Amino acid sequence: MTETMDQIFVILKHWLVGHSPVGVQPIVAAILSVVAIIVVFASLFALTTILERKGLGRFQNRYGPNRVGPYGLLQPLADGLKSLTKEDIVPHAADKAVHLLAPLLLVVAAFLGYAVLPIGRNMVAVNLDAGVLYFFAAGSIVELAIFMAGWSSRNKYSLLGAMRAIAQMISYEIPLILSAIVVIMTVGSLSTVAIVERQAGYTGIWPHWFVFTPWGFAGFVLFMIAATAESNRSPFDLPEGESEIIAGYYIEYSGFKFALFFLGEYIGMFAISGLAITLFLGGWSAPFSFLNWIPSYLWFFAKLFALIAMFIWVRSTLPRLRMDQLMNFAWKFMLPMALLNLVTAGVWRFMPPGPLRWLVCAILLVVPYILLGRGLMRSNKLEKRIYRFAEEGCTDRLTMSHGVKEHGFAAGRAPTDEYNAK
Secondary structure, three states, X not given: OHHHHHOHHHHHHHHHHHOOOHHHHHHHXXXXXXXXXXXXXXXXXXXXXXXXXXXXXXHOOOOOOOOOOHHHOOHHHHHHHHHHHOOOOOOOOOOHHHHHHHHHHHHHHHHHHHHHOOOEOOEXXXXXXXXXXXXXXXXXXXXXXHHHHHHHOOOHHHHHHHHHHHHHHHHHHHHHHHHHHHHHHHHOOOOHHXXXXXXXXXXXXXXXOHHXXXXXXXXXXXXXXXXXXXXXXXXXXXXXXHHHHOOHHHOOOOHHHHHHHHHHHHHHHHHHHHHHHHHHOOOOOOOOHHHOOOOHHHHHHHHHHHHHHHHHHHHHHOOOOOHHHHHHHHHHHHHHHHHXXXXXXXXXXXXXXXXXXXXXXXXXXXHHHHHXXXXXXXHHOXXXXXXXXXXXXXXXXXHHHHHHHHHOOOOOOOOOHHHHHO
């Protein structure tokens, strides 16, 4: 019974494919996989938007959406209908063809990564030997779509936002890929299925997830920070910094085109979170051996919801970085730590198991972390802020300034007797 529940969707797919003509069975299988991915993750997008808005409301001591439907749960439906019915405004000087293709390309590129993500046992659309390489190659199309949106709008703020986004994404793609290479080195394969199977074992009740090793934990932290930047999520949401460049590369988009950008951002966030689960958190495997009776796909989505909650928590907590802080953090901290983590993974591989291996690998990571962090703080010239109370003379000057503004005294003229009487 447990095995049947775990493989229910695989059995259903095989049944549907088996009842189709032999010549079109591969096409039917591909269509079923694509439809399932689009329906599931598009529904997850709608659910996440309401959960995020309600969560941010609680963080900020307000209610969040609570008008449309019971407890505001139908708010995503209302937002979708509003996007469909709003007027599509295109600038007169814009390149209309590229302006239209940019959001479509962004959404397609975001969905392509799901083809190699094992959502459950035997539940992967395409089992490629180079699955991780394919994922990063498909994800790089997003940068092209963002540049198309910024350039085609014929707006300086759009172009500036696009260039910001590309600079940010290229800078953080390097530590993102380097943090994934440690897993590839350990497993010896680029296949996402092989990576999950390598972590599916247990020692007693404890899983063999890579996150429970020094290099795996450091790689997971680096991967998630870089993934946050790649997804343009706070505190790395500079490409859409409304206080500086209004709305970034999609300032000239409205209606359903804007909704496609919004959809693409969340679909990309789910995809890169799914890759983090695959690389470091055991994929669809259970956290304890005695919980293997729960269907594997439920564990994948439980981990995905945990990472989504982390993204929401970070967004509600941390302020936006400046552009110089963003780039300095990528090149002066993230990149050196990712390179050192490669060395640490190699040391872990060739040292005999035991406490000494843990100690050496921990030192290789903790010491550079402290030194690089201190160097980054010194380069920013951050000083302790000291607050001082206003002195008596300053208070008198503030009082005189207030009197001048309130009673219209001319500069340099003493208050009148009438004012002194008051």
